[in-house]
Amino acid sequence: MTDVGRHPRIKLLTLSEVVDVKGYVGNFDIKIIKRAKFVDESACTSCGECAMVCPVVRPDEFNIGLASRRAIYSPFPQAVPSSYLINIKECLGHNPAVCSKCVDVCDKKCINFHMSDEEIALRVGTIIVATGLKPYDPTELDEYGYTRFENVLTSLEFERLVNAGGPSRGELVRPTDMGHPKSVGFIQCVGSRSSRKGGRYCSNTCCMNTIKSTLVLKEHYPDMDVKVFYIDIRAFGKGFEELYARSRRLGVQFIRGLPGSVEETADKGLRVAVENSAHATLEFHELDMLVLAQGMQPAPSTQRLQEMMGLQLTPDGFYLEAHPKLQPVDAATRGVFYAGCAEGPKDIKESVTQASAAAVRAIRLMHKGEITTEPITAEVIAENCTSCGICAQVCPYNAITVEKKNKQPASVNSAACAGCGTCAAECLFDAISMNHYTDQQILGQVDAMLETAPESKIVVFACNWCSYAGADYAGVSRLQYPANAHLVRVMCSGRVDEKFIWDGLRRGAPVVLVSGCHIGDCHYINANHWTEKRVTRIRKKMSKMGIRSERLQLEWISAAEGIRFANKMEEMEKIRRTVSREEIEETIELLRNI
Amino acid sequence: MTTQSVTQKSGGSGSDPRIGVYVCHCGLNIAQSVNCRQVAENAAAADGVILSKDIPYACSEPGQHQIKQDILDNRLNRVVIASCSPRLHEPTFKQMVQSVGLNPYMMEMANLREQCSWVHMNDVDNATRKAETLVDMAIARARHLEPLTEDILPLTKKTLVIGGGIAGIQAALDLADCGYDVTLVEKQPSIGGIMARLDKTFPTMDCSI
Ligand SMILES: Cc1cc2nc3c(=O)[nH]c(=O)nc-3n(C[C@H](O)[C@H](O)[C@H](O)COP(=O)(O)OP(=O)(O)OC[C@H]3O[C@@H](n4cnc5c(N)ncnc54)[C@H](O)[C@@H]3O)c2cc1C
Numbered sequence: 033m034t035d036v037g038r039h040p041r042i043k044l045l046t047l048s049e050v051v052d053v054k055g056y057v058g059n060f061d062i063k064i065i066k067r068a069k070f071v072d073e074s075a076c077t078s079c080g081e082c083a084m085v086c087p088v089v090r091p092d093e094f095n096i097g098l099a100s101r102r103a104i105y106s107p108f109p110q111a112v113p114s115s116y117l118i119n120i121k122e123c124l125g126h127n128p129a130v131c132s133k134c135v136d137v138c139d140k141k142c143i144n145f146h147m148s149d150e151e152i153a154l155r156v157g158t159i160i161v162a163t164g165l166k167p168y169d170p171t172e173l174d175e176y177g178y179t180r181f182e183n184v185l186t187s188l189e190f191e192r193l194v195n196a197g198g199p200s201r202g203e204l205v206r207p208t209d210m211g212h213p214k215s216v217g218f219i220q221c222v223g224s225r226s227s228r229k230g231g232r233y234c235s236n237t238c239c240m241n242t243i244k245s246t247l248v249l250k251e252h253y254p255d256m257d258v259k260v261f262y263i264d265i266r267a268f269g270k271g272f273e274e275l276y277a278r279s280r281r282l283g284v285q286f287i288r289g290l291p292g293s294v295e296e297t298a299d300k301g302l303r304v305a306v307e308n309s310a311h312a313t314l315e316f317h318e319l320d321m322l323v324l325a326q327g328m329q330p331a332p333s334t335q336r337l338q339e340m341m342g343l344q345l346t347p348d349g350f351y352l353e354a355h356p357k358l359q360p361v362d363a364a365t366r367g368v369f370y371a372g373c374a375e376g377p378k379d380i381k382e383s384v385t386q387a388s389a390a391a392v393r394a395i396r397l398m399h400k401g402e403i404t405t406e407p408i409t410a411e412v413i414a415e416n417c418t419s420c421g422i423c424a425q426v427c428p429y430n431a432i433t434v435e436k437k438n439k440q441p442a443s444v445n446s447a448a449c450a451g452c453g454t455c456a457a458e459c460l461f462d463a464i465s466m467n468h469y470t471d472q473q474i475l476g477q478v479d480a481m482l483e484t485a486p487e488s489k490i491v492v493f494a495c496n497w498c499s500y501a502g503a504d505y506a507g508v509s510r511l512q513y514p515a516n517a518h519l520v521r522v523m524c525s526g527r528v529d530e531k532f533i534w535d536g537l538r539r540g541a542p543v544v545l546v547s548g549c550h551i552g553d554c555h556y557i558n559a560n561h562w563t564e565k566r567v568t569r570i571r572k573k574m575s576k577m578g579i580r581s582e583r584l585q586l587e588w589i590s591a592a593e594g595i596r597f598a599n600k601m602e603e604m605e606k607i608r609r610t611v612s613r614e615e616i617e618e619t620i621e622l623l624r625n626i
Numbered sequence: 627m628t629t630q631s632v633t634q635k636s637g638g639s640g641s642d643p644r645i646g647v648y649v650c651h652c653g654l655n656i657a658q659s660v661n662c663r664q665v666a667e668n669a670a671a672a673d674g675v676i677l678s679k680d681i682p683y684a685c686s687e688p689g690q691h692q693i694k695q696d697i698l699d700n701r702l703n704r705v706v707i708a709s710c711s712p713r714l715h716e717p718t719f720k721q722m723v724q725s726v727g728l729n730p731y732m733m734e735m736a737n738l739r740e741q742c743s744w745v746h747m748n749d750v751d752n753a754t755r756k757a758e759t760l761v762d763m764a765i766a767r768a769r770h771l772e773p774l775t776e777d778i779l780p781l782t783k784k785t786l787v788i789g790g791g792i793a794g795i796q797a798a799l800d801l802a803d804c805g806y807d808v809t810l811v812e813k814q815p816s817i818g819g820i821m822a823r824l825d826k827t828f829p830t831m832d833c834s835i
């Protein structure tokens with residue numbers, strides 16, 4: 033921690049928050065609000081004279097209210113920066129008549145009641161999001177009595193109590209009588225793995241954190257009765273099983289089953305009712321203290337930052353990486369990376385590993401000092417543009433601006449454009465041309481495919497990242513499928529324009545398949561949502577016109593799904609066989625004039 | 627619904643297409659189920675194709691050398707390589723054409739291995755017919771290719787790290803130690819996050835910070 037404070041290349045802004053992010057990879061423009069501390073950070077020597085005279089006593093948040101502090105305080109003894117600060121809402125005021133005691137005792141004259149919040153603007157090339165976690169608040173889980181019984185603690189409160197630097201100097205004491213508990217119970221999965229309250233996911237560290245706590249207890253108090261109520265113990269990491277075994281060896285009891293209720297006894301002890309699923313019996317356990325192994329939730333600011341930077345979230349509310357396997361620290365927004373629990377619950381080792389990975393990914397992008405942008409981007413043909421704004425609405429990267437009011441044609445920020453082609457496919461006025469995947473280039477391929485014996489062909493549009501790769505995988509696996517399937521590669525299924533389908537059908541194609549990444553896996557955030565909508569729309573139009581909509585298919589095929597690809601080709605061939613020459617002739621006739 | 631009729635006019639390079647087509651055997655990988663010579667002969671007849679050849683290994687040193695020499699000798703302005711998946715060798719062939727002065731976006735591939743010979747192994751007639759169509763499609767696309775250039779923009783060699791827990795701290799230190807300026811923004815009055823509150827931590831059971 034102190035290395036950060038000292039490092040000449042690190043500018044540390046505490047009590048600060050990012051309020052705005054503009055721009056794109058290579059050049060993000062950031063706005064930060066640095067809140068006033070009312071103490072000059074660089075001058076303060078943390079002597080602590082001020083706090084000694086401050087008359088205001090408040091619960092100390094760092095110790096989760098288990099200790100107290102003054103209105104002027106240092107966050108905690110090893111804090112970086114170590115400077116004191118004033119909570120101005122608690123302060124009695126700088127009117128000498130009212131208080132100002134701290135000002136009088138500070139030799140260095142660092143206290144200044146007129147300090148105000150500072151707005152800082154800066155430009156950076158890359159951003160690492162490491163906003164961490166919020167420990168689950170068990171208030172809503174009333175059956176465990178967290179708010180009703182004083183001797184029910186969260187794991188973080190317990191951490192402070194057994195911490196040598198904590199409010200009780202590491203002595204475990206019961207909040208009600210300050211005596212040593214003779215028995216302590218831990219309840220696992222509090223706020224995790226539940227469809228009712230908290231998250232559905234496993235919080236990943238609480239099993240091991242509890243095991244650690246049992247070892248700490250057994251080390252200090254070998255005779256203490258220690259019990260753990262759990263669903264199953266997840267000790268999957270390096271060295272973890274060993275700690276679990278040691279805990280059992282030391283006599284810690286692991287009871288399979290989560291308590292149904294907790295009651296307080298006359299001496300402020302806790303009576304826990306649990307169905308022991310290992311023995312199928314209902315048991316009651318009397319304990320002096322109970323610790324709730326609270327799970328992890330996304331940091332409160334997650335959604336705000338997500339909106340600011342156009343990031344993606346998982347259904348659990350943590351940040352979603354660009355690819356869960358191959359790009360685990362990249363955001364889909366180029367130039368943004370994730371580290372630590374912001375991306376999902378994890379322990380310290382994994383957080384550190386991910387942080388180093390994120391740093392290297394950022395360096396990899398920056399080290400040349402310049403950024404090359406892929407030329408596969410959208411270009412607006414201004415004279416065709418009606419300023420309708422559809423393109424701006426569909427672009428997953430907010431790369432297009434259209435000034436609808438003053439009828440300015442659309443303009444594409446080519447550095448932000450990722451090249452999915454959705455805008456070009458959705459524009460009704462042919463006002464967007466997609467570099468390297470122009471209408472002409474793609475229609476040229478379709479027409480060449482259907483030039484001879486079109487009735488025998490299966491037309492397949494496949495996205496580069498998933499379905500085209502899935503077809504390759506079918507090849508690598510030597511899966512055999514009908515030889516009349518022909519692929520047209522596009523970067524994203526979002527590029528498949530309505531007119532490509534009509535053109536194919538008009539030229540005699542019996543069947544057409546549009547394929548892309550599964551929903552949620554799209555390489556271009558969510559461009560395939562538009563694919564899905566578009567295909568549904570075209571199929572409706574086909575039905576209306578009297579063309580069997582079955583002849584247009586949509587399938588999500590991942591890069592690993594060679595079998596799915598091959599099976600789909602068999603299915604397409606089956607459908608193709610149901611399409612007669614007459615039916616094709618009729619379709620060509622129907623489409624002649626559009 | 628608007629449709630463009632596809633006219634076969636020259637690409638953006640200002641001159642008429644002069645296309646070279648190479649049908650790769652990939653040893654026997656392609657050649658065992660596709661008649662490569664026949665595919666090459668068929669392609670020779672297409673509009674804009676100046677020369678069309680079958681070739682044992684397009685990606686090999688002698689293969690690349692031959693293609694580069696042909697580009698220079700015949701003033702080819704587009705190349706079609708019918709071989710393996712572009713997901714494998716597109717960068718190789720892009721570099722190859724670039725080394726003799728052709729824009730890398732003027733090269734097009736037809737996937738005759740992963741998407742033809744390997745998936746229609748006992749069907750030489752149909753596999754060959756499909757290969758011919760795939761090459762025709764690639765030629766049609768090649769006619770309309772336009773040279774493109776990557777944009778180079780200046781970049782700010784600085785990083786913003788949001789959050790000063792152990793993850794933010796580690797990322798900031800790694801970056802700073804590599805010579806990059808870092809701004810570390812922390813919402814609380816001190817950095818440290820959850821870890822600053824822990825004494826002993828698993829799996830080492832030693833103190834945290
Ligand atoms: C009770 C408990 C015990 C644990 N015990 C262990 C253990 O023994 N061993 C182990 O390996 N792991 C343990 N863990 C897990 C460990 O705490 C985490 O892996 C680690 O803290 C993750 O670090 P982080 O930097 O991602 O997040 P955090 O520690 O949460 O840090 C995030 C930081 O970002 C700041 N922040 C949040 N939002 C913003 C914003 N918008 N702007 C600016 N700053 C922001 C926060 O104030 C915080 O300082 C435990 C966790 C808990 C809850």
Ligand code: SF4
Nearest residue numbers: 221224234235238239
């Ligand atoms: S780590 Fe253990 S206690 Fe935490 S949610 Fe997962 S299973 Fe439950």
Ligand code: SF4
Nearest residue numbers: 417418420421423459
């Ligand atoms: S969708 Fe087309 S017409 Fe509408 S604003 Fe965009 S480019 Fe212009």
Ligand code: SF4
Nearest residue numbers: 427449450452453455
């Ligand atoms: S191609 Fe995709 S990313 Fe680029 S501007 Fe169009 S919709 Fe946006």
